[in-house]
Structure formats: structure tokens, C-alpha cells
Amino acid sequence: MPDTTPGTAVPGPYGGRRGGTAALAAALVVGGLAAGAPGTATAATGCAVTYTTSDWPGGFSAAVTVQNLGSAIDGWTLAFTFPSSGQKVTTGWSATWSQSGQNVTATNVDYNAAIATGGSVSIGFNGSWSGANPKPTAFTLNGVTCTGSTTTSSPTPSVTPTVTPTVTPSATPTVTPTMTPTVSPSATPTVTPTTGKPTVAADGTGTYRTVQAAIDAVPTGNSSRKVITIKPGTYREIVTIPANKPYITLQGLGSSARDVLIVNNHAAGAYGTFNSATAFVNGHDSALTNLTVSNDYVEDGSTVNQQAVALNLNADRAILSNVRLLGDQDAFLINASARAYVRSSYIEGTVDFIFGDGTAVLHDCDIYEKRSSGAPITAARTDAAKPYGFLIYKSRISGATGDTTQLGRPWGPNAQVLYRESTLSSTIKTSQPWTDMSGNSWKNARFFEYRNTGAGATVNANRPQLSDAQAANYTPQKYLAGSDGWNPVS
Numbered sequence: 114m115p116d117t118t119p120g121t122a123v124p125g126p127y128g129g130r131r132g133g134t135a136a137l138a139a140a141l142v143v144g145g146l147a148a149g150a151p152g153t154a155t156a157a158t159g160c161a162v163t164y165t166t167s168d169w170p171g172g173f174s175a176a177v178t179v180q181n182l183g184s185a186i187d188g189w190t191l192a193f194t195f196p197s198s199g200q201k202v203t204t205g206w207s208a209t210w211s212q213s214g215q216n217v218t219a220t221n222v223d224y225n226a227a228i229a230t231g232g233s234v235s236i237g238f239n240g241s242w243s244g245a246n247p248k249p250t251a252f253t254l255n256g257v258t259c260t261g262s263t264t265t266s267s268p269t270p271s272v273t274p275t276v277t278p279t280v281t282p283s284a285t286p287t288v289t290p291t292m293t294p295t296v297s298p299s300a301t302p303t304v305t306p307t308t309g310k311p312t313v314a315a316d317g318t319g320t321y322r323t324v325q326a327a328i329d330a331v332p333t334g335n336s337s338r339k340v341i342t343i344k345p346g347t348y349r350e351i352v353t354i355p356a357n358k359p360y361i362t363l364q365g366l367g368s369s370a371r372d373v374l375i376v377n378n379h380a381a382g383a384y385g386t387f388n389s390a391t392a393f394v395n396g397h398d399s400a401l402t403n404l405t406v407s408n409d410y411v412e413d414g415s416t417v418n419q420q421a422v423a424l425n426l427n428a429d430r431a432i433l434s435n436v437r438l439l440g441d442q443d444a445f446l447i448n449a450s451a452r453a454y455v456r457s458s459y460i461e462g463t464v465d466f467i468f469g470d471g472t473a474v475l476h477d478c479d480i481y482e483k484r485s486s487g488a489p490i491t492a493a494r495t496d497a498a499k500p501y502g503f504l505i506y507k508s509r510i511s512g513a514t515g516d517t518t519q520l521g522r523p524w525g526p527n528a529q530v531l532y533r534e535s536t537l538s539s540t541i542k543t544s545q546p547w548t549d550m551s552g553n554s555w556k557n558a559r560f561f562e563y564r565n566t567g568a569g570a571t572v573n574a575n576r577p578q579l580s581d582a583q584a585a586n587y588t589p590q591k592y593l594a595g596s597d598g599w600n601p602v603s
Contacts, residue, residue: 161261487517541569
């Protein structure tokens with residue numbers, strides 16, 4: 114999502130969220146008519162499409178970008194047909210996806226409905242395939258065949274240049290020792306390495322050299338816990354736990370979470386925000402423990418597509434324990450299908466770096482705003498029907514500078530975020546810790562605090578507080594219970 118903090122440049126088309134290069138959809142056209150809402154879409158006279166995939170055995174992710182070459186439209190659908198009957202859309206984002214036979218549809222959502230002449234939208238989806246995974250070659254936008262250049266490709270190695278994980282973004286100021294976030298012993302527990310041969314070792318001493326190779330070896334439809342142990346080292350790759358491989362645990366074998374680093378540097382400009390992630394965790398009951406997931410893309414100060422996700426989480430009943438999530442803008446994405454319990458972990462970023470429309474409890478975590486000018490920490494888009502979005506519980510919030518950082522802003526009008534019994538350092542803007550976003554007023558969102566402490570925890574008219582009676586309904590257990598009574602809280 115664009116950073117509209119006063120005094121900062123505003124990114125251009127947004128590769129994966131509302132407006133500009135917002136997330137794209139693919140739409141089934143029946144009888145030459147678009148499947149979108151009647152009366153809202155005007156005909157386009159042309160379009161250009163790029164369709165880029167990243168494949169693995171039996172599955173793939175696809176990033177699709179469409180440029181509108183015709184008249185401006187307000188409401189759209191894009192249509193294409195899979196060349197193979199074995200290709201299926203499993204999980205899509207930033208559009209309403211559907212599939213009938215080999216015909217795929219995706220329709221705009223409210224935040225990316227309009228496309229100006231020359232404007233574009235981008236989306237992605239995860240899919241499965243059997244037999245072959247050829248790329249579609251023809252697309253229609255609102256029932257009109259795309260006449261511009263159509264590009265279908267897979268990323269080449271040149272798209273992902275080697276960048277050592279020690280590169281420090283020039284936009285990130287040096288943090289003085291007094292401002293370095295302090296992580297309590299409980300937040301970084303020591304994990305005793307497992308004896309025996311690790312599942313993954315970059316030096317060849319394990320069963321596999323890459324994390325993805327070990328995941329690929331797990332049978333589809335796995336019904337019991339599969340622990341993939343990872344030897345200390347740096348793993349520069351894109352890691353995907355597919356939706357059809359539940360119960361997978363990725364466990365680092367180092368003495369701390371720093372010892373195992375899964376890292377890449379994709380960014381929204383090339384992939385769209387959602388598809389820029391280093392790790393995609395889609396299988397339900399997934400777990401990550403004692404490791405680091407990082408997107409080390411370096412923000413260059415330009416106004417285009419600075420978003421770069423570390424972890425894209427779709428998994429329901431996911432548990433992250435002693436994990437470090439490192440990024441800049443949009444680091445940790447929690448999608449609508451996810452319920453996540455994040456315990457004793459560290460999350461670092463610059464703008465909206467905890468975002469999405471899922472449900473998550475961050476318990477005993479350290480959250481660090483590393484940008485000297487500050488920015489909102491959260492950007493929730495909780496559905497109105499969901500009572501719970503993000504709970505920051507008994508955690509510690511710190512940052513590079515004082516009185517510069519907001520607790521959050523509403524990506525959607527019904528956003529729900531609660532900071533509860535947490536320590537807020539002086540980095541928080543005490544007079545106005547919530548801010549508006551994209552026409553959504555923070556005052557209409559469900560933003561609350563409860564019994565926070567620290568220099569940034571001042572109470573005033575701009576800081577809604579829960580009463581003790583209300584707080585009884587906003588516990589970690591309430592957030593995560595869902596309809597199945599899930600309770601991972603220890």
C-alpha cells in the first residue's frame with residue numbers, strides 16, 4: 114500500500130492493492146459479456162497483459178498485470194482459459210476468483226475497480242497442475258480481446274540478482290544503541306539443535322540443499338505433522354508451502370532465530386505486492402520456528418512500487434514461534450483465510466509492515482519501526498463480519514526515533530486492531546497514534562488500546578480504550594477460537 118505519510122514520496126501504481134497497479138483478476142466471459150457487476154463496467158477498447166509464473170512440481174504461482182489501453186473503466190473482469198484441464202486456481206488474492214472447467218474468472222474488488230486509460234492492475238494466484246502447466250495466450254478485459262502485447266513467461270535468474278544479506282538499505286538510518294529494540298529472554302528462547310542429519314543443509318550435509326526441495330518431497334494431502342529441520346545457513350530462495358500440503362513445520366537448528374536465514378529480494382515493481390514474498394505459507398496447520406524470513410529488497414527512494422513482502426500467510430491455524438520477519442514496506446501479510454498465533458518473535462519494517470484481512474495474535478513479540486521518519490505499523494482490512502483482526506498482546510513496540518510512529522491505519526473501513534497490555538516506547542506519536550487511509554477514517558475503524566504502558570502509552574481523546582468488561586471479549590483465545598475452538602495459547 115502506498116506510503117502517504119506527510120513529507121514522504123507517494124509510490125505510484127500499487128502492485129497488489131488498491132488503485133494504480135492494484136491486484137488484478139481473471140474473469141470468465143459468458144456469451145461475450147463480462148461477469149462483473151452489471152452497469153458498473155464500461156467497455157475497454159484494448160489491453161496488454163503480462164502473465165509470469167513460478168513453478169514447482171504440481172503447483173505454481175502466477176503474477177498477472179493488465180494495462181488498460183482503452184477508455185477509463187470503473188469495474189472490470191479479465192478472462193482467460195487454461196490450456197490444460199489439469200490446471201486449477203487454488204488461492205487467489207486481490208480479486209474475486211472463480212473457475213468453470215478451464216475458464217478462469219476474477220473480478221475487481223472495491224479498492225482496485227477503476228483503471229484509467231493507460232493505467233494497470235496486477236494480481237496473482239496460487240494454482241495446481243497435473244500433466245503440464247502451459248500458459249494461457251489470450252485474455253479479454255470486460256469482454257474485449259486484449260490487443261496489446263501479451264507476455265507469458267517464467268522468472269529468469271536475472272530477475273533475482275544475488276544480493277548479500279548484509280546489504281543495508283540507504284533509506285534506513287543507523288540506529289543508536291539506545292534505540293535498538295531490546296528483546297527479552299522470553300522473546301528469543303534458546304532452541305537446542307536436533308541431533309542427527311538435518312533435512313535441509315545448504316552445504317550438502319542434509320537430505321536436501323534447499324528448503325523448497327524438502328517441501329516438494331512431502332506428499333500431497335499429508336495428514337500428519339512433517340518437521341523439516343534446517344541447518345544454520347543462508348537460503349536464498351522463494352519458499353512455498355502449498356495449500357495441499359498441511360501440517361508442515363519448518364524448524365531452524367541454530368542456537369537462535371538468526372542462524373537460519375531464508376531470504377530473497379523480490380519487489381512489487383516486478384511481481385506485484387502479494388507475489389513479492391520470500392515465503393508463501395498456504396497449508397493449514399503450518400508452523401515456523403527458530404528461523405528468519407527476510408525480504409532484503411533495498412528501497413531506492415523512488416516513487417514506484419517499494420512494497421516487498423517477507424511472509425505471505427494464507428494458512429489457517431498457523432503458528433510462528435521465535436521467528437524473525439524482516440522487511441521494509443509491507444513485510445508481513447496476513448490474508449483472510451489465516452488465523453495465526455505469533456509467539457516470542459521479532460517483526461521489523463517501515464510502512465504498514467503488518468497488514469491484511471486475516472486474524473492474528475502477536476504475543477510477547479518485539480515490533481520495530483526502523484524508519485527515522487516513522488510510519489503506521491499496521492494496516493488491517495478486517496471484514497465487517499469478522500469480530501477480530503489483529504491483537505498485539507503483551508508485546509514491545511519500539512522504533513528508530515521518538516514521537517514519529519503510528520499504531521496503524523485502516524486499509525479497509527472496518528479494520529480491527531487492538532494493542533493490549535503492551536509496552537509502547539516513545540517512538541509512538543502520543544497525540545495521534547492512529548491515522549486515516551484511502552478515504553477510510555480511523556475514527557470509524559475498530560481501533561482500541563487496553564492497559565498499555567511506556568512513554569508512548571498516553572491516554573487522550575484520540576486513543577480509544579477498552580473497558581475492563583469489554584476487554585474480557587478481546588483475549589488471545591477469543592481471537593483465535595473460530596468455529597473449531599482452536600486454542601494454541603500457552
